[in-house]
Amino acid sequence: MKIGVLMGGISSEREISILSGQxxxxxxxKNKYEIFPIIIDKKSExxxxxxxxxxxxxxxxxxxGEDGTIxxxxxxxxxxxxxCNMLTSAICMDKEQTKRILKAENINVAPHxxxxxxxxxxxxxxxxxxxPMVIKPNNGGSSIGTFIVSNINELKTCITEAFKYDDTVMLEKFISGDEYTVPILNGEILPILSIIPKQGFFDYHSKYTEGETDEIVANLDLNLKSKIEVIADKCWKIFKCKAYVRIDIIVSKGIPYVLELNTLPGMTKNSLFPKSAAAFGIDYSTLLDKIIES
Structure with missing residues (x-):
């Protein structure tokens, strides 16, 4: 079976894409697949x-990459x-559209x-x-161009910065609480991970620098675990997800809020999805097999 691994691309997340691809x-x-690394620099290639x-x-x-175009x-x-397919990818990449659908389905999201x-x-x-308030590009990931602001001067400066990454910017009420991520593989919820940055919030540096964030299987009481799993399962079904998706959630005062759905989760050695799969007893190679088989 000839498999091409498509990486690089034209987005601000190009560097992370190459790390995932590698x-x-x-x-x-290598015994199952003939593998072809493909680094792209422009769409026409x-x-x-x-x-x-x-x-x-x-x-x-x-x-x-994640917006349905490819x-x-x-x-x-x-x-x-x-x-995921084109439609699911496009909707989930657009944070505003994702929020609209989640709100219509009575799933909590931050005001924005x-x-x-x-x-x-x-x-x-x-x-x-x-x-405080969160400023982020409406279409983006890896926390690139994302800021937490606490006054009008920071707000103005960071809006200008966020516009460097997208023509549409989301301002979101900061929800203080514990952050979790829920990886789902072919409709099956894998171990929920607790995300605990050692400094600040879960930004680009914290995500991709080894040792900057504790990412461990969450020790949740059964009631909260059930709430999160029900919400994650609803998200998978509402958006008609396929193969693998990671759902980011923050819990404030016992109430889960969905932050976003990642339809092409990072697959670097520090990424969350492989860590969760490993905790479930699925090694990286087997995880890739399951994604391909799906």
Missing amino acids: EIIKNLD VLEKVKGLDFVFLALHGIF QALLDSIEMPYSG YIINSGTTLNFDLLEKLGY
Whole structure:
């Protein structure tokens, strides 16, 4: 079976994509698969580079990775690939649309405002969210361009910074609480991980620097564990997810709030999904097999 591992891409998460791709290549079973590393620098390269393959393992993140674009391109040539389909990927990449659907399904999300590049900002309205406040690109990941602000000056500065990564920026009320992530493999919930950054919040540095964050199997009471699992299962079904997805949740005063769904979770050696799978007794190589088989 000829498998191409597609990595690189055009998003701000290119570096993480390459790390994910390298780790996937390292752990794919060489006795089962003929493996072709594919680093892309522009969209127009893809169709030529995947010719003759049997399957594409997507190690892309961000724009032209998780937003449904590459999925649509591969669908157009009937090339099987890992992860969710075009529609699911596109919706889950758009944080505003994800929140709208979750709210309609009575799943708790943080209050927010959306602002678009070029519009006049009403800071009196925006400040009604209250401080601290989270600023993030509406379409993005790996906490790139994400900030926590505590006053008007920081708010103005960080909105400008976030607009460097997307034309639409989300302002979100900061929910103080314990952060968890729920990996789901083919509809089965794997061990919930507790995320405890040693400094600040779970930003880009904390996510990808070894030793900066404690990521351990969560020790939850049965009631809270059940609440989180019910919500995660609903998310999987609502968005018609496929293969593997990671759902980020924060729990404040016993109430779980969904932060986002990751339809192509990071697969570096420090990534959360492989750690959870390992705690479930699934080694990295077997995890990749299961994703491909799905």
